[in-house]
Amino acid sequence: xxxxxxxxxxxxxxxxxxxxxxxxxxxxxxxxxxxxxxxxxxxxxxxxxxxxxxxxxxxxxxxxxxxxxxxxxxxxxxxxxxxxxxxxxxxxxxxxxxxxxxxxxxxxxxxxxxxxxxxxxxxxxxxxxxxxxxxxxxxxxxxxxxxxxxxxxxxxxxxxxxxxxxxxxxxxxxxxxxxxxxxxxxxxxxxxxxxxxxxxxxxxxxxxxxxxxxxxx
Amino acid sequence: xxxxxxxxxxxxxxxxxxxxxxxxxxxxxxxxxxxxxxxxxxxxxxxxxxxxxxxxxxxxxxxxxxxxxxxxxxxxxxxxxxxxxxxxxxxxxxxxxxxxxxxxxxxxxxxxxxxxxxxxxxxxxxxxxxxxxxxxxxxxxxxxxxxxxxxxxxxxxxxxxxxxxxxxxxxxxxxxxxxxxxxxxxxxxxxxxxxxxxxxxxxxxxxxxxxxxxxxx
DNA sequence: TTAATTTTTTAGATAAGACTAAAAATATTT
DNA sequence: AAATATTTTTAGTCTTATCTAAAAAATTAA
Ligand SMILES: [Mn+2]
Ligand SMILES: [Mn+2]
Ligand SMILES: [Mn+2]
Ligand SMILES: [Mn+2]
Numbered sequence: 001x002x003x004x005x006x007x008x009x010x011x012x013x014x015x016x017x018x019x020x021x022x023x024x025x026x027x028x029x030x031x032x033x034x035x036x037x038x039x040x041x042x043x044x045x046x047x048x049x050x051x052x053x054x055x056x057x058x059x060x061x062x063x064x065x066x067x068x069x070x071x072x073x074x075x076x077x078x079x080x081x082x083x084x085x086x087x088x089x090x091x092x093x094x095x096x097x098x099x100x101x102x103x104x105x106x107x108x109x110x111x112x113x114x115x116x117x118x119x120x121x122x123x124x125x126x127x128x129x130x131x132x133x134x135x136x137x138x139x140x141x142x143x144x145x146x147x148x149x150x151x152x153x154x155x156x157x158x159x160x161x162x163x164x165x166x167x168x169x170x171x172x173x174x175x176x177x178x179x180x181x182x183x184x185x186x187x188x189x190x191x192x193x194x195x196x197x198x199x200x201x202x203x204x205x206x207x208x209x210x211x212x213x214x215x216x217x
Numbered sequence: 218x219x220x221x222x223x224x225x226x227x228x229x230x231x232x233x234x235x236x237x238x239x240x241x242x243x244x245x246x247x248x249x250x251x252x253x254x255x256x257x258x259x260x261x262x263x264x265x266x267x268x269x270x271x272x273x274x275x276x277x278x279x280x281x282x283x284x285x286x287x288x289x290x291x292x293x294x295x296x297x298x299x300x301x302x303x304x305x306x307x308x309x310x311x312x313x314x315x316x317x318x319x320x321x322x323x324x325x326x327x328x329x330x331x332x333x334x335x336x337x338x339x340x341x342x343x344x345x346x347x348x349x350x351x352x353x354x355x356x357x358x359x360x361x362x363x364x365x366x367x368x369x370x371x372x373x374x375x376x377x378x379x380x381x382x383x384x385x386x387x388x389x390x391x392x393x394x395x396x397x398x399x400x401x402x403x404x405x406x407x408x409x410x411x412x413x414x415x416x417x418x419x420x421x422x423x424x425x426x427x428x429x430x431x432x433x434x
Numbered sequence: 435t436t437a438a439t440t441t442t443t444t445a446g447a448t449a450a451g452a453c454t455a456a457a458a459a460t461a462t463t464t
Numbered sequence: 465a466a467a468t469a470t471t472t473t474t475a476g477t478c479t480t481a482t483c484t485a486a487a488a489a490a491t492t493a494a
Contacts, residue, residue: 089327090331099325118306
């Protein structure tokens with residue numbers, strides 16, 4: 001059995017691995033979890049003892065199959081709870097994360113599988129992220145950042161890279177939501193800002209914004 | 218803000234107060250929480266500092282208004298989650314308690330109030346216990362133990378005193394459930410066992426069983 | 435009203451998880 | 465290759481929530 005803290009470490013390492021696929025450094029884990037490197041060293045030793053990751057001093061860590069399994073299990077719970085909050089309890093997509101951070105640690109296989117069924121086996125969460133099934137499997141969604149799309153091309157918003165409340169509220173303000181069609185009108189060479197067509201209206205967004213919106217094209 | 222452990226102490230003390238209304242002893246808290254008296258002494262000092270209970274050495278403790286408020290808040294969450302599990306996720310009444318023990322500590326006022334609305338503002342949980350409303354108010358349900366009912370009288374099962382899985386499964390076996398009409402046929406003077414009529418069938422139950430079923434008559 | 439028993443508190447220890455400061459190893463510059 | 469900078473680990477401390485053993489207070493019995 002794994003503690004709340006251990007589960008958070010595993011989830012953080014899992015997410016870091018999807019970006020870099022090298023050994024994950026102590027410092028990067030510390031940064032992600034807003035803790036200190038020395039705390040991370042302590043914890044990864046414990047996790048190595050529990051066979052959920054491989055650790056060699058100064059070499060960073062890699063999750064084992066067991067470690068990946070536990071991490072995806074926690075992510076499955078996090079995302080299913082997010083769907084529940086939005087679909088059933090009138091939460092908006094910028095309100096769900098903190099509550100899901102708590103709910104993801106509830107231990108009950110029956111609970112999570114019944115919740116999955118109750119929600120109709122959703123494939124993605126309110127931010128467009130894929131939900132692992134009971135066996136931890138999920139298909140990778142084909143997506144690119146809006147910032148990589150060339151002028152005159154168009155696509156559909158299917159996800160966000162940043163799911164902070166601030167960013168999501170920005171998107172709400174401009175009515176940018178999942179499933180929304182977006183056409184890139186032009187790109188400003190000086191600052192890479194984009195003028196896009198959405199809801200039949202032209203708006204200009206910074207490159208930082210465009211860098212956090214996923215598009216299927 | 219209160220920790221999981223502090224919340225569990227407050228809940229335990231609250232429950233003990235509904236039975237005895239005297240100062241609650243260190244030992245009784247220890248027994249209820251399956252911990253040691255010395256641990257209880259440590260914790261109640263901390264809780265007294267936080268103004269949720271009044272503590273004088275060797276005198277036991279009493280919850281303050283704030284303490285009662287926090288305790289009923291946790292109980293509200295526990296019972297609402299139990300309703301959710303039974304009504305929406307196909308749990309049976311003997312499966313919900315352990316999961317609710319975890320869920321009751323999730324912190325989010327919006328979550329619990331939306332859940333309440335989603336469930337249709339239920340007044341009682343799957344074991345017949347009343348659910349406090351947003352302000353901590355709930356009406357006391359008029360009830361007596363089945364063991365106190367005289368032969369030839371009849372009533373409706375509206376709650377259970379023991380909600381352990383073992384006891385609830387026993388009730389399931391004999392199809393004794395909430396809302397069920399029960400008529401007491403006779404009482405055996407030797408061991409106070411009862412012969413009752415339920416579902417048009419006569420069954421005999423021990424005094425221990427009858428002592429854990431609440432009846433409205 | 436003493437004496438024995440039970441309850442409660444205190445003292446000291448432990449484990450988890452975090453922190454700071456310093457040492458050791460690795461990586462980057464000159 | 466040596467010097468410097470960065471990263472990682474170690475050592476020691478702190479807090480929370482436990483525990484055991486012993487001391488103190490309160491209760492019950494003789
Ligand atoms: Mn989230
Ligand atoms: Mn999400
Ligand atoms: Mn319960
Ligand atoms: Mn209940």
